[in-house]
Amino acid sequence: MRHHLVLRVIAKLLIPFILVFALYVQFHGDYGPGGGFQAGVIFAAGFILYGLIFGLDQVRKVVPPAVVEVLVAAGVLLYAGVGVASLLLGGNYLDYGVLRHDPVHGQHLGILLIEFGVGTTVAAVMITIFYNFAGRGREGR
Amino acid sequence: MIAEHLPALQVVIPLLAAPLCVLLRRPGPAWALATAASWAAFGVAVLLLIAVLEQGVLSYHLGGWEPPWGIEYRVDLANAFVLLIVAAISAVVLPFARRSVAAEIPEEKAYLFYSMYLLCLTGLLGIAITGDAFNVFVFLEISSLSSYVLISLGKDRRALTAAFQYLIMGTIGATFYLIGVGLLYAMTGTLNMADLAQRLPAVADTRTVHAAFAFLVIGIGVKAAAFPLHLWLPNAYCYAPSVVTAFLAATATKVSIYVLLRILFTVFGPVFSFEAIEFDLVMIPLALAAMLLASTTAIFQNNVKRLLAYSSVAQIGYMVLGISLGSVTGVTAGIVHLFNHAMIKGGLFLAMGCVFVMLGSVQLRDMAGLGRRMPWTMAAFVIGGLSLIGVPATTGFISKWVLVQATLERGQWFFAVLILASSLLALVYVWRVVEVAYFRPAPEGAAEVSEAPLAMLIPTWLLILANVYFGVDTSLTLGVARRAAETLLGGAA
């Protein structure tokens, strides 16, 4: 891909916007269409595009597979942890209302954290899938 | 405080432990954490059963949203019992897993194995505990996806094709279930099972609801490996790692049978399922066919794990037969056999796991003379086998006794004869293994095989002795199962 100048320039231009749009979808999710699933996939798409244009080794330098694996677990832990926090604060599991003094604030905070957890896991899983499919057969041969 | 949150903890403990296993990265700590989580889940299940016995139905509103809008975890006797089975089997299987996984799974993948295992446990517990029809689908997929992965980790390359076949059939089954739930939602506007039960009678005569019933039963039938939808099962059980086989054989199909019970009795109600649809007219012949055909197929298998897998299909036939009889005794027989068969097959597959780790094969011809070389393991197999056949003073006898009672109650002595015939077939296939292991000399130049380590023998024997114990003292199994059957047939509908 070294000679595809157009592709490389366009990709470099697009990737920041893709990532910002992912963050917009992520954090606007509790008011409008969006949320962790979509945001995670868009966010991962930025990295996958980078990987497709500049090669798997390059993108692995940017986000090492070990980090991605930790992120997969961290997202789920954040999700489940918010639930446990609401348990400890006296509510039911995932009852975000108790996270703050004002239940409405609590709901906002709760859904924000939950969606962030979902987004992290989905993005990390998508990148893992890409790594594994793209890297398969390289080490072996 | 903990007492009121038990239903949530039941699912959350393994769910939290799964990502932690990924973070630990080393097999030893991951195994320790998985075992601790599984024992904690077992403790929760015991407490839940006690709570349900004392207080009746427990209802937990996830996120504080009231049902029918929010997701409700609803625990009555039937699912408290199923939760206990799943959690207990997992608590026994995991101590066994350490040696077995070390022998069968590459070390760098072992922590992922435990993580997947815990997700599978989460899924199965979730299916059993939730009172929301769509939530069942979500947990069903969590447990299925993780079990495809677990099965594909088997050493033989055929594990891959077996997992793929299961993936295709399992996904079709789950999608059928999804279609059924969708049709019900379209007709009633609710997903909560108890709420569905109240709203369905008003629209019960529509074709949509009839179609929904068919989709749900077939979808779950695939997951439960009810004959003739069992084709994924023999290969999946045969080539999966030993621990996975023991765990899935003892729990996965049982949980699906439980969902079938819920659909038939709680959601649609016995009146609809048995009088309007005449569910039993289709299912009884299929159950009988499963008992006879699968048992006969089992006789001709040369791989003992596959033999036991076919036997599982036959045993699922017993459960479906009990349920299809539609009487309290019949459903009791079905539920009791859920529990008993989980222990029988769990124990037998664990014994095979010992053989596989020490001998490296579970082919019948390699097992010649094994009775002398691995006396404890094979003794466990023999007792488990006796229970499978249904010899008095074992659990297998109890289930068959109740099942025969149920058929006689309906005046179907012919079914009783078939049940006995199927038990004879079980005798034949168990005897084949016993004959090879005890009465044939070890082949010349066979590798030296020693007895399995205690860490594997103790869990195996725990399940086998449970077979004997619950074959004598039936107050827990039979008593709870009967009350569960009464709630399913009477109260909820």
Add this chain to the structure above:
Amino acid sequence: MIDPGLYNYWIVVVLMMAGFFIVISHGNLVKKIVGLNIFQTSVFILYISFGKVTDATAPILDEAYSEYSNPLPHVLILTAIVVGVATSALGLALIVRIREAYGTVEEDEIIAQDPDS
């Protein structure tokens, strides 16, 4: 606005049958996964179709509208889509491993290599 009527459901049925047929009839494992995807997609359309309320708008609160489509099926199907993605990824990963183990992704050739299974 044109009333969608029952056209959606015809599309659902055609897709469902097409997908199911591909899963059953094709021996190529990749095509099976594609068929499975089509099959699942039909269910997504089924759910979204009966979430639609005639003459209602998208379920985003706005003062200009009083009637909204039912958002619940959308949420449910979002979950199902994620499950579908996971299933496809897992299925394809298995196919990669199967190809490494057998050198083929055709079902009949795989069966021929393992005669006793």
